[in-house]
Amino acid sequence: MRNIKTALAVFICVAVFAMMGPNFNPLFAAVAAVITMESNIEETVESGWNRILGTIIGGAAGMLGIFISNLIPFEFGFIAVIPLGVMGLIYLCNNLKKHGAITIACVMFISVMTTYSQDLGNYMLAGMRLLETAFGIIVAYLVNRFIKLPECDAEKQKDEKSLAAQENISNDSKKMRLSSLIAMILKP
Known part of the structure; x- marks a missing residue:
């Protein structure tokens, strides 16, 4: 572009x-x-x-x-x-x-x-x-x-998939930290 x-x-x-x-x-x-x-x-x-x-x-x-x-x-x-x-x-x-x-x-x-x-x-x-x-x-x-030129559909889809993958990794990381915190609290 x-x-x-x-x-x-x-x-x-x-x-x-x-x-x-x-x-x-x-x-x-x-x-x-x-x-x-x-x-x-x-x-x-x-x-x-x-x-x-x-x-x-x-x-x-x-x-x-x-x-x-x-x-x-x-x-x-x-x-x-x-x-x-x-x-x-x-x-x-x-x-x-x-x-x-x-x-x-x-x-x-x-x-x-x-x-x-x-x-x-x-x-x-x-x-x-x-x-x-x-x-x-x-x-x-x-x-x-x-001047705004149209983005290539394949490139746009690739960027959207990459962003979604990053969000999933971030959510998994949050879940892992939360489960670790709960395990530490409940640990005798």
């Missing part, structure tokens, strides 16, 4: 960006949808919040990284900024206890730092990258929340 939902979320991202025109690239929205989609809605929500937080942190760090790179008088100053930025992002996310945000924060930071030239005019493009990623996260959440 996760397979189909992930494919649907990616399809929606690609279709929406295709309708917006050739100047829009669905790459980051589709990647975010794949990364965010989990097997149930609770995990998707948790993953989604981590991804949104990581996207914001990584995007802001990328903009800061562009600014710092422009202060370095060497043409390839951004090469030194990128690994230092990644280290800083990992440290920050760990201290915020947001381990699930580390990957997307680093991916966002690296993509902003390497995709766009290090001109001051690219802050708007970095902001667009943030919005593209957020769009993919939201699509993954909505697909996982509202």
Whole structure:
């Protein structure tokens, strides 16, 4: 089921960006949808919040990284900024206890730092990258929340039998404990 939902979320991202025109690239929205989609809605929500937080942190760090790179008088100053930025992002996310945000924060930071030239005019493009990623996260959440696919009957019956077997074991265990307790009380 996760397979189909992930494919649907990616399809929606690609279709929406295709309708917006050739100047829009669905790459980051589709990647975010794949990364965010989990097997149930609770995990998707948790993953989604981590991804949104990581996207914001990584995007802001990328903009800061562009600014710092422009202060370095060497043409390839951004090469030194990128690994230092990644280290800083990992440290920050760990201290915020947001381990699930580390990957997307680093991916966002690296993509902003390497995709766009290090001109001051690219802050708007970095902001667009943030919005593209957020769009993919939201699509993954909505697909996982509202799309319910029918379960396979054989798998459903197997799960029901397994649950019934567990209940029987639990009931037998309770009976055994009760009989042991009664035997201890009545023992001379």
